[in-house]
Amino acid sequence: MREKIKNILQSHELLRLATLDQDGFPNVRSVDYAISNNDESKIYFTTFKNTDKVAELARLNKVYIVVDKPAMTIEELSQIKYIRGTGKAFLVNSPEEAQQAMSLLLGKYAFLKDLPGDPSMMSIYRIELDQVRITDNSLGFGTVEIYQY
Numbered sequence: 001m002r003e004k005i006k007n008i009l010q011s012h013e014l015l016r017l018a019t020l021d022q023d024g025f026p027n028v029r030s031v032d033y034a035i036s037n038n039d040e041s042k043i044y045f046t047t048f049k050n051t052d053k054v055a056e057l058a059r060l061n062k063v064y065i066v067v068d069k070p071a072m073t074i075e076e077l078s079q080i081k082y083i084r085g086t087g088k089a090f091l092v093n094s095p096e097e098a099q100q101a102m103s104l105l106l107g108k109y110a111f112l113k114d115l116p117g118d119p120s121m122m123s124i125y126r127i128e129l130d131q132v133r134i135t136d137n138s139l140g141f142g143t144v145e146i147y148q149y
Helices: 002-011 052-059 074-079 095-108 110-114
Strands: 014-020 026-032 042-048 062-067 081-091 122-136 144-148
Touching: 002 081, 002 122, 002 144, 014 042, 014 052, 026 042, 026 052, 042 052, 042 095, 062 122, 095 110, 095 122
Parallel strands: none
Antiparallel strands: 014 026, 014 062, 042 122, 062 081, 081 122, 122 144
C-alpha cells in the first residue's frame, strides 16, 4: 500500500492543504509539494513567511491533505486514484534538510527558482502523515483503503 501512496503522490501535481484559522474554520489552499526520497509519508512544501498558513500552523500544526486530479470522462473517473490524509506540519529548521527539500521541490517544479523576493522570505515545511485514505476507483467506484503510519 505504501508503494501505491508513493505512486499517487509522485504522479499528481497539487496538494490541497487544510488548516484551521483563528476562529476554527477550515482554510484550504493548493500548494506545490515533493515527497522525501526515503519516506512517502514526509511531504515538503514552501511558502512565504507572512502567509495565513504559517500563522495557522504556528497555532495548531494538525493538517488534512487531499492529493487528486480531475477526471474529464467516465473512463478516467473509473481509473482515478487519489489520497486524503491527516498529519502534522513542522517548520524545517535544519539547513541540510531545507536544502534537501528545496532540491526535491525544484526537481519537480523548476519554475520555483523564479519566485519573487529573497529566499529569506520563505519557509519550508515538512508534513508527516499519520493516516492516509486511498480512493482507488479502478477497484470499484468509491473503494477506499486506509493506511496507518
